[in-house]
Amino acid sequence: MSLLAATQIPKxxxxxxxxxxxxxxxxxxxxxxxxxxxxRRGQRQNGVDLFGIRDDDADWxxxxxxxxxxxxxxxxxxxxxxxxxxxxxxKPPLKEYYVTTTAPDDVxxxxxxxxxxxxxxxxxxxxxxxxxxxxxxxxxxxEDAGARKAFDPTYxxxxxxxxxxxxQITIAQTETRAEMGAGSRMEAMLTEVSARLAVPPGDxxxxxxxxEAHLDAEIDEYxxxxxxxxxxxxxxxxxxxxxxxxxxxxxxxxFRVKANIGHCLLALGKDDxxxxxxxxxxxxxxxxxxxxxxKAFGLLLRGEWQELLAFGGAKLxxxxxxxxxxxxxxxxARFDSSVSDPLSIIPEQLHHTAAVQIGRVDFIRRRxxxxxxxxxAKEVLEAHPSEPHAVQFAAEAELDQILTSESFQRTRVLSxxxxxxxxxxxxxxxxxxxxxxxxxxxxRPEDAALCGNVLVGLHALGDLPKALEVARQSFACAR
Numbered sequence: 001m002s003l004l005a006a007t008q009i010p011k012x013x014x015x016x017x018x019x020x021x022x023x024x025x026x027x028x029x030x031x032x033x034x035x036x037x038x039x040r041r042g043q044r045q046n047g048v049d050l051f052g053i054r055d056d057d058a059d060w061x062x063x064x065x066x067x068x069x070x071x072x073x074x075x076x077x078x079x080x081x082x083x084x085x086x087x088x089x090x091k092p093p094l095k096e097y098y099v100t101t102t103a104p105d106d107v108x109x110x111x112x113x114x115x116x117x118x119x120x121x122x123x124x125x126x127x128x129x130x131x132x133x134x135x136x137x138x139x140x141x142x143e144d145a146g147a148r149k150a151f152d153p154t155y156x157x158x159x160x161x162x163x164x165x166x167x168q169i170t171i172a173q174t175e176t177r178a179e180m181g182a183g184s185r186m187e188a189m190l191t192e193v194s195a196r197l198a199v200p201p202g203d204x205x206x207x208x209x210x211x212e213a214h215l216d217a218e219i220d221e222y223x224x225x226x227x228x229x230x231x232x233x234x235x236x237x238x239x240x241x242x243x244x245x246x247x248x249x250x251x252x253x254x255f256r257v258k259a260n261i262g263h264c265l266l267a268l269g270k271d272d273x274x275x276x277x278x279x280x281x282x283x284x285x286x287x288x289x290x291x292x293x294x295k296a297f298g299l300l301l302r303g304e305w306q307e308l309l310a311f312g313g314a315k316l317x318x319x320x321x322x323x324x325x326x327x328x329x330x331x332x333a334r335f336d337s338s339v340s341d342p343l344s345i346i347p348e349q350l351h352h353t354a355a356v357q358i359g360r361v362d363f364i365r366r367r368x369x370x371x372x373x374x375x376x377a378k379e380v381l382e383a384h385p386s387e388p389h390a391v392q393f394a395a396e397a398e399l400d401q402i403l404t405s406e407s408f409q410r411t412r413v414l415s416x417x418x419x420x421x422x423x424x425x426x427x428x429x430x431x432x433x434x435x436x437x438x439x440x441x442x443x444r445p446e447d448a449a450l451c452g453n454v455l456v457g458l459h460a461l462g463d464l465p466k467a468l469e470v471a472r473q474s475f476a477c478a479r
Contacts, residue, residue: 009138009151011102011409015068019049022066022100024150025141030054030062038063047086047097054096062096063087069103071406072370075131077112084116084129098130104370105133152412203259203290212253215245219256226264229439235264255285259294266301269444275301293324296332305332313345320347327355334363354384361393374401392432392450398425399457408460419461426457433470443477 012018019037027035035052038045048063065083067075080099087097099113109131116129132140141147203223218241225234242257249257258281265274278298285291292315299308312329316322326346333342342363343351350356357380365373374397380387381394402408402418402425414422433454436447451474458467 009141009148010412011134012068012151013410015066018066018068018102021147021150022050022064025137025144025147026050026052026062026064028144028147029140031056045086046090047083048090048094051090059092060095061090061092062098063090063094064098064100067099067101067103069101071404071409074103074106075099075101075109077108080109080112080131081116088125088127093125094127096128096130098132100132100137102134102137105135106131109133203256203294212250215241215249215253216256219253219260223260223263226260226267231264231267231439235261235268238264251284252288255281255288255291255294257281258284259291262294262298267439271301275299289319289322290324292319292322293328296325296328300328300331305335308332309336309345316347320349323350323353323355326350326353327359330356330359330363334366352383354387354390357383358387358389358393361390365393370404371401373397388432391428395425395428395432396453398422399429399453403456403460414460422457422461426454426461429454429457430470433473437473437477443474447477448474 012021023035023037027033030052032052032054035050038048038051047065049066050064052062054060054062065087067079067083069075083099084097087094113129113131117127120127120129141151203219219238222234222237222241225231225237238257238261242254242261245253245257258277262274262277262281265271265277275298278294278301282291282295282298296308296312296315299305299311308328309332312325312332316325316329319325329345330342333339333345339345342360343356346356361373361377361380364376377390377393377397381390384390398421402414402422405418408414408418429450433447433450436450437443451470454470455467458464458470
């Protein structure tokens with residue numbers, strides 16, 4: 001889930017509720033207060049449930065068809081084409097036609113809508129056709145307080161206050177990243193690659209002399225400062241150390257110093273600088289397994305997943321025991337549509353390691369069917385109970401499973417057992433959030449996503465005062 005995702009707005013319980021709430025939404029989207037339902041149940045509706053005009057243009061008629069789908073059910077091409085066929089008989093002729101559904105967004109349906117629009121244009125009929133799934137509807141609903149209240153009767157002024165705080169967080173994050181010079185390519189990657197998911201491989205290696213052992217101890221001290229959230233203290237110390245030993249230290253020491261500088265920069269939200277430093281650190285010790293893993297991490301941060309797959313595959317053939325590298329390969333595999341099973345590119349001896357299994361959860365979460373990742377996340381937690389990423393993923397799986405269930409979406413009521421599970425999962429996420437927010441680093445997009453999921457859990461539990469407190473904490477961190 002990302003920020004206030006699908007668990008935030010309940011799906012309508014029946015078709016009439018869907019249509020009634022959609023009237024409020026479309027009045028805002030079309031800037032037409034007279035949007036209304038088309039006729040009544042039992043009458044011929046010509047494929048149109050709601051109709052209105054856009055921006056007071058009496059010649060620009062818009063039709064909307066609302067298709068309620070239960071969990072696991074989706075629109076079919078024949079279904080969409082049939083509704084469009086009927087909509088072509090609507091009078092006056094439509095200029096825009098929307099098929100909206102409670103099923104998830106589907107790229108095939110979006111392509112179909114564009115194809116139908118092109119087909120009609122060739123016949124001289126100018127009608128733009130769209131298919132909006134629940135993901136798109138949620139975005140539109142979230143932007144309109146009136147629509148939020150229509151779709152979610154429990155949504156009130158206090159809830160609106162929480163969301164307003166969260167919107168301010170997002171604005172502050174955007175401004176902060178802009179000030180740091182983050183390019184558009186990196187902005188796109190931040191929505192796809194979670195830096196926290198990238199299990200840091202560390203940088204410890206074997207000391208070669210008493211002098212190097214002394215330097216290793218100094219580096220370890222600074223690394224622990226960063227790991228404990230004292231990034232602003234650790235970074236200048238590491239930078240001064242690099243200047244001091246740049247011309248005298250071995251490649252292994254230079255690798256360790258630069259790698260730790262890279263992780264400090266990452267904690268401060270300076271991803272471009274961090275990836276450059278991680279890639280540079282590899283050049284000093286290309287045979288060190290930790291350096292290889294750090295280069296893989298640098299490539300992942302840059303979004304260069306094809307290069308990572310080629311580089312990492314070759315290195316893993318030479319060293320099939322490099323767990324950190326294997327974890328990054330699994331994450332990169334998510335972007336390669338030809339890979340259906342990320343474990344197929346990893347040596348079997350590494351299949352059950354923490355880094356690989358955490359990457360596998362993320363792979364299934366993003367590429368699998370809805371809900372497919374829930375049991376996998378819980379299995380990984382059982383195998384690696386002390387791994388923070390496993391703990392967070394399992395808690396988010398509980399949150400997602402409970403709040404997207406058909407019964408909760410229909411009634412907004414939790415059974416005693418569900419409430420107990422949700423309280424435990426939310427408490428886990430609150431604990432994770434408390435740990436992240438006290439560090440000296442920047443509030444990263446994945447931190448905001450964690451905060452968003454905390455808000456989702458607290459809102460579902462009815463703990464609005466705590467939700468507002470968390471939203472304010474996040475806003476304070478973003479400034």
